[in-house]
Amino acid sequence: MSEDLVTFLEARLDEEAALARGCDGDGCGRWSAHGHTVDFCQVELAGFHPTIALHVALHDPARVLREVEAKRRILARHALSPAVGDPELPWDDRDDCQFDGDLWPCDDLLDLASPYSDHPDFPRSA
Numbered sequence: 001m002s003e004d005l006v007t008f009l010e011a012r013l014d015e016e017a018a019l020a021r022g023c024d025g026d027g028c029g030r031w032s033a034h035g036h037t038v039d040f041c042q043v044e045l046a047g048f049h050p051t052i053a054l055h056v057a058l059h060d061p062a063r064v065l066r067e068v069e070a071k072r073r074i075l076a077r078h079a080l081s082p083a084v085g086d087p088e089l090p091w092d093d094r095d096d097c098q099f100d101g102d103l104w105p106c107d108d109l110l111d112l113a114s115p116y117s118d119h120p121d122f123p124r125s126a
């Protein structure tokens with residue numbers, strides 16, 4: 001798991017953004033829940049348990065797009081600082097995170113990836 005993790009995360013974020021945009025995430029109003037009904041702006045669907053309706057509405061495409069952009073910024077900050085060519089050598093002869101200096105991939109990247117651990121392409125090897 002190294003650059004594979006970044007490639008994997010970028011692919012997941014691209015998928016989520018494309019799906020949200022496919023739901024008119026750039027121009028639709030805000031999804032909302034009203035009891036057993038979710039208002040998807042273009043249509044209302046009823047029959048949800050109220051808690052599930054709230055959960056579905058929470059995944060409003062515009063909100064998902066904002067979340068994807070926030071995760072992309074986190075991903076960009078926690079980029080690899082390779083040991084090879086590092087001017088700080090010989091202090092730490094290891095690949096580390098340019099943001100926090102932790103061994104790379106750092107805990108923040110691993111946390112970003114953790115929701116996708118059940119994805120078939122999830123990088124398994126270190």
Ligand SMILES: [Zn+2]
Pocket residue numbers: 077078079097098099100101102106107108109
């Ligand atoms: Zn980091």
